Amino acid sequence: MSDHQNLLAEQRRALILDEVRRRGGVRVNELTRRLNVSDMTVRRDLDVLARQGVVEKVHGGAVPVAEARTHEPGFEAKSVLEPGAKEDIARVAAAIVAPGAAIALSGGTTTYAVARLLLDVPDLTVVTNSVRVADVFHSASPQGAGPGGGARPGAATVVLTGGVRTPSDSLVGPVADQAIGSLHFDVLFLGVHGVSVEAGLSTPNLAEAETNRRLIRSARRVVVVADHTKWGKVALSSFARLEDVDTLVTDAGVSDEVRAAMAEHLPGLVVAGSGAGVADVVDVDAADGLRREGV
Numbered sequence: 001m002s003d004h005q006n007l008l009a010e011q012r013r014a015l016i017l018d019e020v021r022r023r024g025g026v027r028v029n030e031l032t033r034r035l036n037v038s039d040m041t042v043r044r045d046l047d048v049l050a051r052q053g054v055v056e057k058v059h060g061g062a063v064p065v066a067e068a069r070t071h072e073p074g075f076e077a078k079s080v081l082e083p084g085a086k087e088d089i090a091r092v093a094a095a096i097v098a099p100g101a102a103i104a105l106s107g108g109t110t111t112y113a114v115a116r117l118l119l120d121v122p123d124l125t126v127v128t129n130s131v132r133v134a135d136v137f138h139s140a141s142p143q144g145a146g147p148g149g150g151a152r153p154g155a156a157t158v159v160l161t162g163g164v165r166t167p168s169d170s171l172v173g174p175v176a177d178q179a180i181g182s183l184h185f186d187v188l189f190l191g192v193h194g195v196s197v198e199a200g201l202s203t204p205n206l207a208e209a210e211t212n213r214r215l216i217r218s219a220r221r222v223v224v225v226a227d228h229t230k231w232g233k234v235a236l237s238s239f240a241r242l243e244d245v246d247t248l249v250t251d252a253g254v255s256d257e258v259r260a261a262m263a264e265h266l267p268g269l270v271v272a273g274s275g276a277g278v279a280d281v282v283d284v285d286a287a288d289g290l291r292r293e294g295v
Helices: 009-023 028-035 041-051 076-077 083-094 109-116 131-140 174-181 206-218 256-265 285-291
Strands: 054-059 061-064 101-104 125-130 155-162 187-189 194-196 200-203 219-225 237-239 245-250 269-274 279-283
Touching: 009 028, 009 041, 009 054, 009 061, 009 083, 028 041, 028 061, 041 061, 061 131, 083 219, 083 245, 083 269, 101 285, 109 131, 109 187, 109 219, 125 131, 131 155, 174 206, 187 206, 187 285, 200 206, 206 219, 206 237, 256 269
Parallel strands: 101 125, 101 187, 125 155, 187 219, 219 245, 245 269
Antiparallel strands: 054 061, 194 200, 200 237, 269 279
């Protein structure tokens, strides 16, 4: 019996999507042989991926969706993509944060996953331009939970920047930029639309690109959280070089070839979810430096 028979549907679809992107298309009969599942199971998986907007069904198989460089998916659409990988990444990223730190979280579904794991870290100051991230902390600290009706002891202090809302529920533009420019934080957790050697970090939203530049300039350490599907994507506007990133945390779905390319251009690379589910640290000093410095 193939190991693939026991895969969860989510894992099986992730494998299918990776194959579609890597090869530029797949056929149903190839997938049934590789995954050792029925023709009907593969077709149902392709239906789900097509509804998520990540593949296009064609006769006998599927091909990648041709994504415009200006296309910006909404938060809900992105939240169903690679949820397992995002949780692996979030666990590693959240472990970096020490009590009392001043941190920033950009918009995105992976930074949202990080935020949910930071609720029990006491006395944080959190700067964010994400409505969703702010709501994570707000919902966890209802008024009346602490003495005298205030927030519970140790609850995070959250600064929401203000600005114009994007489809992914980030706040961008001059108001956000001005708020961020006057602040300083220990570490920034940054979500991205695309990562490549040539284009660096990129986004389809021009205003968000400038807001991300401000976030990077205000941070002592920059930690990019991006699953393996972000590698090789290039959106409309680049806002940072790979060399501007202190550590990139990705997941075990990244290929050996991509790991080598990342390690060559990034000061620090952490692959989460590999091996025993801890982290495969390619550049130990760069990643551990955050912990040593209490950030």
